[in-house]
Structure formats: structure tokens, C-alpha cells
Amino acid sequence: MRILWLCNIMLPAIGEALGLPYSNREGWLTGIYERICKEKGKGIDIKNGASTDGCSVSDGVRGNKRIELGICFPIEEMLFHSLGMKTGGRFRIGEAGVVCYALEENLAAPEIYDNRIEGRIKDILEDFKPDIVHIFGTEFPHTLAMVRAFGRPERTLVGIQGLCSACADAYMADLPERVIQRKTFRDWLKKDSIPQQKEKFRIRGEREKEALKGVRHITGRTEFDRRETGKINSEANYHFMNETMRSPFYSGRWKAEQCRPYSIFLSQGDYPLKGFHYVLRAMPEILARYPKACVYVAGNNIIAHKSVKDKIKISSYGKYLLELIKKYGLEKHVKILGRLSADEMKKQFLKSSLYVCPSSLENSPNSVGEAMLLGVPVAAADTGGIPSMITDGKEGLLYPPGNVKKLAECIMRTWEEQEETLKRAEAARARALQTHDGNRNYERLLGIYEEILQ
Numbered sequence: 001m002r003i004l005w006l007c008n009i010m011l012p013a014i015g016e017a018l019g020l021p022y023s024n025r026e027g028w029l030t031g032i033y034e035r036i037c038k039e040k041g042k043g044i045d046i047k048n049g050a051s052t053d054g055c056s057v058s059d060g061v062r063g064n065k066r067i068e069l070g071i072c073f074p075i076e077e078m079l080f081h082s083l084g085m086k087t088g089g090r091f092r093i094g095e096a097g098v099v100c101y102a103l104e105e106n107l108a109a110p111e112i113y114d115n116r117i118e119g120r121i122k123d124i125l126e127d128f129k130p131d132i133v134h135i136f137g138t139e140f141p142h143t144l145a146m147v148r149a150f151g152r153p154e155r156t157l158v159g160i161q162g163l164c165s166a167c168a169d170a171y172m173a174d175l176p177e178r179v180i181q182r183k184t185f186r187d188w189l190k191k192d193s194i195p196q197q198k199e200k201f202r203i204r205g206e207r208e209k210e211a212l213k214g215v216r217h218i219t220g221r222t223e224f225d226r227r228e229t230g231k232i233n234s235e236a237n238y239h240f241m242n243e244t245m246r247s248p249f250y251s252g253r254w255k256a257e258q259c260r261p262y263s264i265f266l267s268q269g270d271y272p273l274k275g276f277h278y279v280l281r282a283m284p285e286i287l288a289r290y291p292k293a294c295v296y297v298a299g300n301n302i303i304a305h306k307s308v309k310d311k312i313k314i315s316s317y318g319k320y321l322l323e324l325i326k327k328y329g330l331e332k333h334v335k336i337l338g339r340l341s342a343d344e345m346k347k348q349f350l351k352s353s354l355y356v357c358p359s360s361l362e363n364s365p366n367s368v369g370e371a372m373l374l375g376v377p378v379a380a381a382d383t384g385g386i387p388s389m390i391t392d393g394k395e396g397l398l399y400p401p402g403n404v405k406k407l408a409e410c411i412m413r414t415w416e417e418q419e420e421t422l423k424r425a426e427a428a429r430a431r432a433l434q435t436h437d438g439n440r441n442y443e444r445l446l447g448i449y450e451e452i453l454q
Contacts, residue, residue, distance in 0.1 A: 001449055004070040004130035006146050008137045011071065014100055020079070024246070024342050026161075028366050029136060031244030035442035036067055066446060069098050070128045072121075074105035074142055090127055099128060103142060110140045111200040113207060117145040125150060132452055137161040138208040147214040155452060157217040157239075160225040162363050165205030165232075166384070170361035171198040173272040174402045175320065182316045194272065194316055212236070217452055222364050222385025239448045244438040245369055246342045254350055254375040254425060256418070262290045264411060265352035265376075267345070267367035268299035272317055275358030275381065275401075280324040282408040283333060289412060294333045296352065298345065301336040349376050354414045360401055362386055372396075372432035375425045379410040389435070395428035 012030055015022025024030075080089075080102055089102050101124045105117060121142070125133075133150050134157045135143050143158070150156055172180060172194070180194045187193040212218065212232045219241045220226050226238050269276025279295055286293050302318035303325070304310040314322075325334055340348060349355060355371040357380035362368075364385045371378050372389070378396035380386050392398040397413060399406035414421050434440075 001066065001453060002068045002070070002129065002131045003449060004072060004125070004128050004133050006133065006135045006142060007071060007073045008140055010073045010075060010102075014071070014073070017097075026136070028243045028245055030246060031436075031438060032442070032445065034247065035244060035438050035445075036069055067449070070101065070130065071098055072101040072103055072124055072146075074107055074140065075102045076107055077104055080104045090124075101128070105140070105142055107140070111203045113141045113144070117142055118149045121146050121149040131155065132157060132449055134449075135159065135211075138211055139164050139204055141207065144207045144211040144214075147211045153214055153216045156215040157219060157448065157452060158212060158215050159241075160218060160220040160229060160363065163205070163225065163228050164201050164208045166228055167273060167361055168198055168201035168205050170383075171201055171273050173275055173277070173360035175272055175277070175317075179316055179320045182319070184314055184316050184319060186313050186315055192315070197271065217448075219448065220363075222388035224385035224388065225363050239451075241444050241448060242435050242437075242441050243364070243366065243369070244441045245366060245373060245436045248342045248346045249370045249373045250436075250438075252346060252350060252374055253429070254377075256353075256422065258350070259353050260294075260351050261353060262293040262415060263352045263354075264293065264295045265348055265355045266295065266297045266358070267355075267365075269297045269321075270300040270302045273360055275360055277317075277321060277324060278358040278402065278404055278407055279356060280321065280328065280330060280334070281404045282411065283330055284328050285405070285408040286411055287328075287333065290415065293411075294335060295330075296335045296337055296348065298337045298340045298348065301338060303334075303336065345370070346374065349374050352376065354379060354411065356407075356411065357381060357386065358407060359383065364389055369432055369436055372428040373436060375429035377414045377421050377425045378428060379407070379414060381407075390428070394424065395431055396424055 007029060009023050009026050010020065011033060012022045012024065013033065091100055092098065103117070103120055106112065106114065132155050133146060135146055136159045137143065138158060138160065139162065147156060175194065183193045209232050212229060216236050217239060218229050218236050219239045220229060221240060221242050229236065229238065264279065266276060266279065268274050276297060283293070283295070302315060303321050305314060305322060325331060337348065349371055354377040355367070357365055357368050357378070359381055360383065362384045368378060368380060368386065368389055372395065378390065380390060380396060380398055381401035382392065382398035383401040387398065390396040390398060397410040399410050
């Protein structure tokens with residue numbers, strides 16, 4: 001069967017083959033990709049054809065009689081032309097490798113729909129002639145463009161990551177009105193104030209709904225996304241399928257004696273929905289009992305303010321975070337780590353005393369899955385699809401979203417209930433190993449493809 005993937009990013013394997021920078025933002029895609037590549041024996045290195053013990057594009061597809069895979073991904077205009085590609089450019093990432101298509105798109109403005117994308121996608125479809133189109137995510141214009149261009153709802157599968165329409169409703173995350181209405185120079189210049197950010201999610205959510213109404217197959221993994229997509233398209237077939245995480249997280253194990261005491265880890269915190277401000281507001285109560293507690297946050301540093309350039313770039317949300325840090329005297333208790341690779345994320349997980357997911361809304365955050373795989377204690381907001389991943393008191397601790405006092409209590413309970421914390425972490429690891437089992441998830445994916453073809 002000829003399967004065309006439409007991804008939101010350039011996969012790391014493609015970036016490595018082309019010598020281009022790439023993102024690990026959706027590293028779980030690599031998990032599925034690697035399973036396809038490993039279907040038949042050892043791989044062949046995508047750069048030089050040498051035999052390896054890992055997976056590869058070339059041998060995986062050449063030897064795999066069940067799937068012939070094509071990958072379509074968006075790329076910014078400047079980079080697209082620097083590679084010397086034509087619109088709908090077709091290339092392979094190794095001898096006899098997977099067919100790849102770079103799709104020119106303005107990724108900086110996903111709220112803007114460019115009709116030209118449909119024409120570019122039609123060229124790709126004509127070239128690859130897929131039996132099934134599998135779209136990963138709904139948050140970019142290329143999703144709706146693919147649904148329209150392909151025009152075969154019975155052969156189109158959309159995988160739910162998050163839901164923009166639901167995110168728009170939860171976006172403000174209990175921010176003070178003055179913070180919501182404030183515009184910094186950066187917000188004014190980029191037309192990106194907090195209300196404007198919410199509006200962009202709303203616009204994307206409307207296109208998301210149109211795309212979901214135009215397909216007959218949806219994959220999801222939580223009761224939340226099953227319920228929400230059912231409201232949008234009750235006639236679509238909902239196929240339950242868990243995700244395979246990035247390979248580094250299947251080895252290694254958290255140990256209490258090897259972590260940094262009273263260290264709290266967040267995987268990101270650069271926009272309100274992710275709830276970094278909730279943790280800062282919880283810190284005074286935590287520090288009253290644990291004065292050495294410290295928050296470590298991966299991702300973009302939106303609170304940098306030392307240089308003039310930093311101050312010009314700061315957003316209203318970043319300014320609010322700085323206000324909280326100053327108000328509660330947290331300057332020595334907050335560390336921004338910047339963007340981390342998968343291996344760097346793993347190291348940070350293992351040396352943290354717990355992982356916290358304080359978002360106002362999530363579907364099934366992969367950071368929670370990765371923490372669980374490593375056996376890292378988890379505290380998370382009881383929101384969206386998180387209850388489908390964690391049973392409160394069994395694999396982690398859940399608290400009402402936005403409830404700062406309960407958040408602080410969960411963090412302190414993790415440190416105080418040492419024996420119970422170890423039991424919950426072990427139970428979380430056992431559950432995650434089942435949920436994110438690569439072989440099982442791969443076979444499930446093949447089963448969904450076969451069901452669609454039938």
C-alpha cells in the first residue's frame with residue numbers, strides 16, 4: 001500500500017540526510033518512522049549505504065512489502081529556494097530511499113490560508129499516487145489544503161495531536177486582565193498580543209473543523225480527543241492508536257538518589273496555555289517548606305531581559321512571568337534551559353525530582369509519556385486527555401487545572417511521600433511501556449491502514 005504522510009515538520013532523518021537543521025518537536029513521528037524502517041532486517045545508512053544496526057529509509061522501504069512510504073513536509077520559502085527545489089520538489093534521502101516532498105509554506109503565520117498550497121499538494125499527489133493520505137496534526141493550513149486537494153475522505157486519515165479550537169477556549173489560562181490587554185513593543189510590532197494569539201488559535205480552529213468534517217477517518221488516543229472530534233464529525237470512524245515515543249526514552253531509569261533534590265522540571269513555558277505562571281505562583285508556598293526548590297524550564301527563553309534587544313523582544317506574557325519572579329523573589333529559583341535535544345531532555349528528566357505539566361489544556365502531552373517511560377514522578381493538571389494517561393494517585397498526582405494551592409500540594413507530596421512516590425513512578429513506567437510499545441503501535445497502524453483500504 002502506498003501511504004503518503006503529511007507532517008508538520010521535516011523529520012530528523014530528512015534533515016540529517018540534507019545537512020539541514022531540524023526539530024525534535026514532534027519526535028514521536030520518528031518513533032513510527034523507525035518502526036517502518038525496521039520492518040525488514042538491518043538498515044542501510046541514508047548517507048553512505050553502509051549496513052547498520054539501526055533503522056534507515058532505504059532498506060526499510062525497499063524490504064517492506066506492506067508499505068511504500070512517501071513523506072510530505074512544509075518548509076519555509078527562503079530555505080525551499082536555497083535548496084534549489086521547484087514547487088512540489090521531489091527527492092530521496094538515500095539510495096532507493098523514501099520519496100520526500102518539500103512543501104513551500106509560511107510556517108510563521110499558520111492562521112493565514114494560502115490557496116496556492118492546494119496546487120502544490122496536487123502536484124505531489126499526482127506524482128506519488130497514494131492509496132491513503134495520513135495527515136499528522138490539524139494545526140497548519142496544509143491539513144485543510146491536503147483534504148481539499150486529495151478529495152477522497154474515505155482514504156484520508158487525520159491523526160489528532162492537539163485541537164486548536166479547544167486550545168483557543170483555554171488559551172487565557174487565568175491571566176490577569178491587565179496582562180491580557182497589555183501590549184509590549186514586541187506585541188504591537190508583530191501584531192501578537194495575547195488576545196491576538198487567542199484569535200489566531202480560533203481561526204486555525206475553524207479550519208481544523210472544516211478539515212475534520214472532510215475526512216472519514218481519525219486517529220486519537222484519549223477520551224478527550226474522541227469526544228471533541230465526535231462533536232465536529234460524528235460520521236467519521238475514530239481509530240484508537242497510541243504513539244511511539246522517541247527512542248532514547250526507552251532506556252534509562254529515574255533513581256531518587258541520583259536526581260537533584262527539590263528540582264521541578266517543565267518541558268516548556270513560552271505561552272500562556274502551558275501554565276508556567278501557575279508554577280511561579282505556587283512557588284512561595286513551596287519555598288516556605290523547601291527553600292532550595294528550583295524550577296527548570298526547557299524551550300524558548302521568553303523572560304530574557306538583560307540586553308536592550310532582549311527588552312525589545314519581550315512579550316506581555318514574558319513580562320508577566322518576570323513580574324511574578326520579582327514579586328516572589330524567585331530570581332535564584334528559576335532556570336531557563338533553552339531548546340533541548342532528545343538526549344538532553346532525557347538527562348534533564350533523570351536529574352529532576354519530578355516533572356510537572358501545569359497546562360490549562362493538553363490532549364496527551366508527549367513530555368508526560370516520556371517522563372513516565374523513564375519512571376520520573378509526575379504531577380499534572382487534570383485536564384483534556386491527561387486523565388487518559390494517568391490515574392490520580394496510581395501513576396502520578398493530578399490536580400484541578402489552575403488551582404495553584406493544589407499544584408503546590410502535589411509537588412510537596414511527591415517529596416514527602418517518598419515510598420508512595422516510588423510506587424507511583426514504577427506504576428507509571430509499567431503503564432507507559434505498554435502504552436508506547438513500538439511493535440504494538442506499529443501493528444495497530446498497519447491494521448488501521450488495511451481497514452481503510454478494505
